[in-house]
Amino acid sequence: MYLSRCPKFPESSVYNAKRMNETAWLDRVFSNTSLGHRLLERLTLTNLRHAFYLISPYETTVAKIEDVPNYNAEVSAWWLVFLTAEFFILFISGHEDRFALNDSITSICAGMLSQCFKFGGRAVAIFLYVLVWDNWRILELPWDSPWTWILCLFFQDFMYYLGHRAVHEAGFFWGLHTIHHSSEYYNFSTALRQAAIQDAGLAIYDCLQAFFIPPPIFLVHRYFSEIFQFIMHTSLVDTMGPLGLVFNTPSHHRVHHGRNPYCIDKNYGGVFIIWDKMFNTFEAERSTDPPIYGLITNENSFNQIYLQFHTLWDLLLFKGFMKDKKGEPLFPGLVNKVKAIIYPPGWFPGVPVTPFFHWMSMVDPAHKVPEPAKPVLKYSPPARIIVKVYVAVSFILLLAIFFHFEYDRIHLSYLECSVKIAYFVVTMQCFGAFFDMKWYARYIEIARCCGVLGYYAFLMFDHIGAGTHRLFVISLHIMAILLWTTDILIEKCSKCCCHKNSQSISPEKSIEARDLERANNEIKTISKCVE
DSSP: OGGGGSOOOOOHHHHHHHHHHHTGGGGGTSOTTSHHHHHHTTOOHHHHHHTTTOOOHHHHOOSSGGGSOOHHHHHHHHHHHHHHHHHHHHHHTTOGGGOOHHHHHHHHHHHHHHHHHHHHHHHHHHHHHHHHHHHHOSOOOOTTOHHHHHHHHHHHHHHHHHHHHHHHHSGGGGGGTGGGGOOSSOSHHHHTOOOSSHHHHTHHHHHGGGGTSOHHHHHHHHHHHHHHHHTTSOSSOOOOGGGGGTBOOHHHHHHHHBOSGGGTTOOOOSSBSHHHHHTTOOOOOOTTSOOOBSOSSOOOOOOHHHHHHHHHHHHHHTGGGOBOTTSOBSSOHHHHHHHHHHSOTTOOTTOOEEEETTEEEESSTTTTOOOOOSSOOOOOOOOOHHHHHHHHHHHHHHHHHHHHHHHHGGGSOHHHHHHHHHHHHHHHHHHHHHHTTOTTHHHHHHHHHHHHHHHHHHHTTSSSOSOHHHHHHHHHHHHHHHHHHHHHHHHHHHHHHHHHHHHTSOHHHHHHHHHHHHHHHHHHHHHHHHO
């Protein structure tokens, strides 16, 4: 075998033992199930190297797909470090306009949600991949050959280019990807704003590799392709000189996220930018016209479910029935209505398109795309300080629970897994309601907290009982219920008092106010006559 002649990466059990030796000091500080232990044991130099796709065939080649680690989870602690460092640097350098609490929390929550559904979405892709490999592979490349590993590096990135371009241009596929571009900011948190079901929708591009690439080699590069793109989402790194001739860079990817006309449908590459240059979709960043981020028509919402699915819903069901100002259909006839679903999102009858792969691409992607209005006004409803502090604290708790979920999910039953995901979704929806300043935000938050208390009351009867961590979570949610119940009562009492005061105004004062208003109106009328 090829790798037997080379220094071989140890088997997974040996690798885990080695990693445990590297982090053995943690056992003297934290219990091995605590969040502190679980995060710090991932902050290794190996995982830092992995965050930049600095790997070799010898350390990442395994024979079985179940032996491939979840590299996303392995580097997640470093992502948290990068996020914190970037926010700190932006703050002290006077660039507070490049991030916002509501946007960043929404983005990170989208990343959590996408990881939850990868348990299903990624399983679908892997199931189909293995199915194709087992039954229809054309060529069986050796799994332990470095040349297979290198070939997969390039072929996986080319498939990523095709898939990424498809979710921008292939009609309703755009609905699987819109949320990633919905942020009006560009920072590391934006990298985590991922679509929940995109992997399942793009399984076809993964499976094209299954005719000759062994499943474990494919999965390794699939992980690292995603991981590498995290570091692309920052405004702190300028152009990278000669590296930008071959590799994707933050500068190239900033163009991809821009809504300026020259940025539309450009720079799809993941690791390499050469595919864009080959297929004429490359565009360099312009210092005279820097990218303005977001969608051509921004969402103006922090509702997680809405951001995830509404564009897909609109493209599938409503675009084909749009009408102009005169009430005439913009997509007359059945053929045009079908084209509205499968043609590029910006396509309307009469707009020229050209075939690419299995879809149609617009000849001019910037057709009728307006220049962003300046000054740029970002959607950010003003929230009370109590709301900001409460959501920030609740988000930290959610993040801690999610990290534990990522560690333990393989041992959870389907029911336990479903309950956890439901908790994540409902909590994210409450965050969105608070950030959007919805009148019902406090009410659904109280209902959510009551649901959590009911769940923990049920857990009291298991073998763990009333553990310290459970009592802590219960206490937090009881305090939250008291906080928002008190806040609602104070608001209602205040409104009631104001109403009584308005009714208690004396008739004399009402007459005086009416006379004053009448006099002002007469003065305005006389002034107009004089003019």
